[in-house]
Amino acid sequence: MIRDKRIPTPKYLVDLNAIKKELAFIEKKEDGIHIGATTTLYEISQSFLHKDKRFAGFVDVFKLFGTMALRMEATIAGNIVSATQYNDYITLLLVYDAKLRIKSIDGERIVKLEDFLIDKRKVDLKPNELIYEVIIPEPPEKSSSSFYKFDRRRLLIAGVVTGAAFLHLEDNKIADVRISFDMVREKRIPARAKKTEEFLKGKEFSEEIIVKAAEEVLPTEMERVTDWWTTAEYRMDMSKVVLKRNLLRAYERIKG
Amino acid sequence: MSKPEYVEIVEKVFDKTKQKKTEEFKYIGKSIIKWDAIDKITGKAWFTADLKKLFQNAVFVYSVRTKYAHAWIMKIDVTDAAKYPGVLKVITANDIPGINDVGYVIPDQPLLAYKKVRYIGDTVALIVAESMENAREAAELVSVEYEPLEVILDPLKIVEWGGLREKEHTLIHEERGSDVVSRYKIRTGDVKKAFEEAAVVVENEYRTPMQEHAYLEPEAALAIPQPDGGVTIYAKTQCPFDTRKAVAQVLGLPFNKVRVIVPPLGGGFGGAEDVGNEIAAKAALAALLTKRPAFLVHTREESIIGHSKRHPMIARYKHAATRDGRLLAVEAEIILDTGAYASLGPFVGWRAIVHSTGPYKVPNAKIDLAVVYTNKVYAGAFRGFGNPQVTFAVERQMDLLAEELGMDPVELRLKNILRNGDRTVHGQLLDHGVGLEEALLKAVEAINWYERRKLYSQQKGTIRRGIGIALMYHGNSIGAEGADFSSATIIIQRDGSIVFRTGLTDMGQGAIQGLVNIIAETLGVPPSYIRVEWPDTASTPDAGPTVASRSTVMGGNATLVAAYKLRQRLNKLAAELLGCDPDNIVINAPDVYCKNDPRLKITWQELVEQSFWKGVPLQEFGYFRAPPAEWDEETGQGAPYMHYTFGAIISDVEVDLETGVVRVREAVTAYDIGRVINRVGAEHHAVGGYIQGMGYALMEDLYYAPDGRVYNTNLSTYHIPTGLDIPEKIKSIWVEAGFRRGPYGAKGLGEPSIVAIAPSIANAVAHALGSKEANKDINRIPLTPDYVYSVIKKHGLLKK
Amino acid sequence: MIMMEEKVVKVHLKVNGKEYELEVPPNERLLDTLRYRLGLTSVKEGCGRGECGTCIVLVNGMPRHSCLTLTATLDGSEVTTLEGLAPEGKIHAIQLAFLETKGVQCGFCTPGFILMAKALLDKNPDPNMEEVKEWLSSTLCRCGSYHYYFAAVKLAAKYIKEGKIYFDEEEVRKKYYMKVVGR
Structure with missing residues (x-):
């Protein structure tokens, strides 16, 4: 970015490598899963998260993120502060209601990821602050997630549409559901499709209800854009497909 | 006129070996570890930019490019840039000592724009500085006053259907008075009558994209000023002699004061032609003006906006056939978009028209083609050179026709393909070496065509398979495009080792290994005796350009001629020394002996040593010139190429009807390349060409903003296939129908390997969709998910 | 903290087993340090943005895009490029496997592929094909040698399992330079 002159050369560059080890951790605590800011995506993939079906979406996103080499360099917080629609881990973490612990010499604060994201490349982080960790409330039993994106090729893609879904079932009833996309409307940053969530909550899970949510509810809260890569119409149609596929896959994972 | 000696040699070798099976050769057709492979796996191979480390005091050259895609230049002010720290010189058009032009075929392309800019990559000034950072920063200070002009990106604003007449528009090349670069036509038979009498007619419009070579090595050049005012340039170029010519012209120097040396290329695919001239000229200019070694290397972004692409095509095709599936006529209008400069456009257009009816017997044809500026x-140039574009249209037309006739696509093709004794649409008699039918049948058998075709036709559900075929032919070498010659030098050293020099470049696919195999087979020495030198205009004879699938055929013939002559001399000397007949000498280095009495023997090294004592020269220069091509501008009749490579490609794809995503699952390629010379290289072409063609079919295109800027200037937005996109299996099949004027019967494969990939995939996609209405809409590439989905949606194919 | 306005930053690096005390500008990329300061030109620049994978090196054993890495951040690290994969005069089993499977075409992407293979085999000496594809797809290859490279990793794994790690380069050259290896 600096080389492309898209951002000015900063006066100082804080190199977090010195505290890389300290901030690279994945721990289960009472209030949820804590992922240290400099934990790489690869390190996450080696953790219990990738073995627990309640976090199945982490496996999906990992396999679709950049390339293997990039997954070994990219950190979870790095992905979050970049704050674009292409930062796949944001899309996924939104459906886990993730929070961030932010620290500075003045103290620390906890902010919801959703509130942290202000706009594209704009986040709620002061110059003297840094993200310390990501906290994911531990999901209940009988829950799972799914992440999906696709494009012309399989790898190194932005994705025509990116979407994640978290599903919690009680028997066959949708006890909780959270849905996110690379964008929903206006801001080109990942966001939740809350109307669709509300529509689904409390209903019996069925293919029909999923289709209805995708075809009838999602379009009422989503507005897609046309750009040189593809059209708003295609993105909208694919958002529906991604929603359906994510929910069905999460469902199968819970049942399976 | 008697036949030249070099033609006689090539024919003699062919006649003598044509019955011999490829397995029976010692080196021809064998899998041989390539000459440069060990250097490459150890990381020791030097690519152009790597040489920079040897010149610590080199200066950096950076191109200041235009901000507008079409504008008059009112004023260029470099005062501030010239004063910037570290800047040694800012070069503009006024500083060019020679002619400010690097146009490849016609002089329409200034090296440094001074009056007008015509595309977003035009260079207006060069910064020469102590570091790349200095140069880039100083570039910001070059102030250019422009008067913007209308930006034309649509070739249909230049010409119109129904004759391809030029329309009123803002001229891009006002100095030429027209934005049509060249026109070609084919006129044969009575097309009007054929269409009237035809039982079936299919017509459609086709579009193909502007493909980027995306070789992984960005362009680089390093120029070193010489004491005598000349310059030596290491550059990424496919055609060192063309590069030398361009540089000499820009610098106003005689050819012998410009030396171009070509280190290994990190891919070329045709893209390292013009831009090689451009970067070499820029670096050379900087070197001469600053009297220091000058280094230029492109970033990926500069590479994408600054080098030639594959011509996009828009074409309208109309095919007529009888009820039983015999082709009666083809009528077409074809527009090739050459962008801001002609580059090789005129030749690309010509190759396109030659191949515009496919490898079929077409009794009546009326084709018009225009190459236009935008x-x-x-x-x-790009692997295939106009042929992939027209073959996409032709092979889609054949499938539409098959559907219209209710015939299997393979059956329809079998009825119409060229065979031995047939004439091409240009009236050229193909009296031998047409292996298309064999290729087609072998491919069909290998993939179990009929069974799969039937099985896939019965599918329901969201994920569907489809199988498609496409055929191709491709004229070998440059035909009527220009002087078609090549040359090679073999020098046997006194210790028996051999130096091989040719001005043809190995772009990585192994062309030069093929030549080594020819030397080894002909001389009877193991290939490991041979060392390949880098192409160097000062020490290799002009071999012509490394283009047009001509390395194995043209370079191979020249190499064969040189090796053959040396062998004759060695046989004669050995015969004298051993006391048997020259024809009786067997060379199987290190052993040389008489066939009828193997006890009469001498070692290779002794034979070589004796040659020095007996005055037998052990260096030979081989030359070969292709028979002159014939082409009638008015009718497109004649014999455009000396011969053709043929091929049949079958692709098996999977289409996700909900998303429009297409993935290739499996593929078979079958090529008639006359004779397999270099097996590893041939497979690399078959597989690598397929993958590149798959990118062309499914994902690759360059996208422009209305103001002419390119949107996708890097490898995350310009999609090429990754390791996860390739089909599980790509099977390569070889047909060896022979060619009397090819070395040991060989024909070229470099370009043919991409020609029919996209239509085979498109035909498979159409098959998977299983709808006659949708079939006609699969008329453009790339078949991106959104486009395929739009077709599915339009025809309601998803509703179960 | 790196002061971007400072002229130079001192960095201690171990590259291919050799110790270096370097003074580099704070914004210098590892790619440039390796290529232009240390002359290790097996490290290629294909895109400068972490997309093509031709600049991949190993930093403390892990793959790293040297074009995305500032040298100043690597104080105390160990870097391996293709030149240092095997001791002087030797060829690593992975390199030999890449040679024997005959996939090398233009060779510009090959270093990235080989180093990625090394990182994979260090972590997992017996990867399945899916893992090989996933790891090796970190580098783009425009010549289309992917199938060959994937096969090479499987072959390399076999050599390493058999304890054959290093091969004498001279012997390899003698045995393979333009030698007939198949039909």
């Missing part, structure tokens, strides 16, 4: 990045 304000896009200029289009030039």
Whole structure:
């Protein structure tokens, strides 16, 4: 970015490598899963998260993120502060209601990821602050997630549409559901499709209800854009497909 | 006129070996570890930019490019840039000592724009500085006053259907008075009558994209000023002699004061032609003006906006056939968009028209083709050179026709393909070496065509498979495009080792290994005796350009001629020394002996040593010139190429009807390349060409903003296939129908390997969709998910 | 903290087993340090943005895009490029496997592929094909040698399992330079 002159050369560059080890951790605590800011995506993939079906979406996103080499360099917080629609881990973490612990010499604060994201490349982080960790409330039993994106090729893609879904079932009833996309409307940053969530909550899970949510509810809260890569119409149609596929896959994972 | 000696040699070798099976050769057709492979796996191979480390005091050259895609230049002010720290010189058009032009075929392309800019990559000034950072920063200070002009990106704004007449428009090349670069036509038979009498007619419009070579090595050049005022340039170029000519012209120097040396290329695919001239000229200019070694290397972004592309095509095709599936006529109008400069456009257009009816017997044809300027990045050479574009249209037409007739696509093709004794649409008699039918049948058998075709036709559900076929032919070498010659030098050293020099470059696919195999087979020495030198205009004879699938055929013939002559001399000397007949000498280095009495023997090294004592010269220069091509501009009749490579490709794809995503699952390629010379290289072409063609079919295109800027200037937005996109299996099949004027019967494969990939995939996609209405809409590539989905949606194919 | 306005930053690096005390500008990329300061030109620049994978090196054993890495951040690290994969005069089993499977075409992407293979085999000496594809797809290859490279990793794994790690380069050259290896 600096080389492309898209951002000015900063006066100082804080190199977090010195505290890389300290901030690279994945721990289960009472209030949820804590992922240290400099934990790489690869390190996450080696953790219990990738073995627990309640976090199945982490496996999906990992396999679709950049390339293997990039997954070994990219950190979870790095992905979050970049704050674009292409930062796949944001899309996924939104459906886990993730929070961030932010620290500075003045103290620390906890902010919801959703509130942290202000706009594209704009986040709620002061110059003297840094993200310390990501906290994911531990999901209940009988829950799972799914992440999906696709494009012309399989790898190194932005994705025509990116979407994640978290599903919690009680028997066959949708006890909780959270849905996110690379964008929903206006801001080109990942966001939740809350109307669709509300529509689904409390209903019996069925293919029909999923289709209805995708075809009838999602379009009422989503507005897609046309750009040189593809059209708003295609993105909208694919958002529906991604929603359906994510929910069905999460469902199968819970049942399976 | 008697036949030249070199033609006689090539024919003699062919006649003598044509019955011999490829397995029976010692080196021809064998899998041989390539000459440069060990250097490459150890990381020791030097690519152009790597040489920079040897010149610590080199200066950096950076191109200041235009901000507008079409504008008059009112004023260029470099005062501030010249004063910037570290800047040694800012070069503009006024500083060019020679002619400010690097146009490849016609002089329409200034090296440094001074009056007008015509595309977003045009260079207005060069900064020469102590570091790349200095140069880039100083570039910001070059102030240019422009008067913007209308930006034309649509070739249909230049010409119109129904004769391809030029329309009123803002001229891009006002100095030429027209934005049509060249026109070609084919007129044969009575097309009007054929269409009237035809039982079936299919017509459609086709579009193909502007493909980027995306070789992984960005362009680089390093120029070193010489004491005598000359310059030596290491550059990424496919055609060192063309590069030398361009540099000499820009610098106003005689050819012998410009030396171009070509280190290994990190891929070329046709893209390292014009831009090689451009970067070499820029670096050379900087070197001469600053009297220091000058280094230029492109970033990926500069590479994408600054080098030639594959010509996009828009074409309208109309095919007529009888009820039983015999082709009666083809009528077509074809527009090739050459972007801002002609580059090789005129030749690309010519190759396109030659191949515009496919490898079929076509009794009546009326084809018109125009190559036009727009304000896009200029289009030039790219593997296939106009043929992939027209073959996409032709092979889609054949499938539409098959559907219209209710015939299997393979059956329809079998009825119409060229065979031995047939004449091409140009009236050229193909009296031997047409292996198309064999290729087609072998491919069909290998993939179990009929069974799969039937099985896939019965599918329901969201994920569907489809199988498609496409055929191709491709004229070998440059035909009527220009002087078609090549040359090679073999020097046997006194210790028996051999130096091989040719001005043809190995772009990585192994062309030069093929030549080594020819030397080894002909001389009877193991290939490991041979060392390949880098192409160097000062120490290799002009071999012509490394283009047009001509390395194995043309370079191979020249090499064969040189090796053959040396062998004759060695046989004669050995015969004298051993006391048997020259024809009786067997060389199987290190052993040389008489066939009828193997006890009469001498070692290779002794034979070589004796040659020095007996005055037998052990260096030979081989030359070969192709028979002159014939082409009638008015009718497109004649014999455009000396011969053709043939091929049949079958692709098996999977289409996700909900998303429009297409993935290739499996593929078979079958090529008639006359004779397999270099097996590893041939497979690399078959597989690598397929993958590149798959990118062309499914994902690759360059996208422009209305103002002419390119949107996708890097490898995350310009999609090429990754390791996860390739089909599980690509099977390569070889047909060896022979060619009397090819070395040991060989024909070229470099370009043919991409020609029919996209239509085979498109035909498979159409098959998977299983709808006659949708079939006609699969008329453009790339078949991106959104486009395929739009077709599915339009025809309601998803509703179960 | 790196002061971007400072002229130079001192960095201690171990590259291919050799110790270096370097003074580099704070914004210098590892790619440039390796290529232009240390002359290790097996490290290629294909895109400068972490997309093509031709600049991949190993930093403390892990793959790293040297074009995305500032040298100043690597103080105390160990870097391996293709030149240092095997001791002087030797060829690593992975390199030999890449040679024997005959996939090398233009060779510009090959270093990235080989180093990625090394990182994979260090972590997992017996990867399945899916893992090989996933790891090796970190580098783009425009010549289309992917199938060959994937096969090479499987072959390399076999050599390493058999304890054959290093091969004498001279012997390899003698045995393979333009030698007939198949039909």
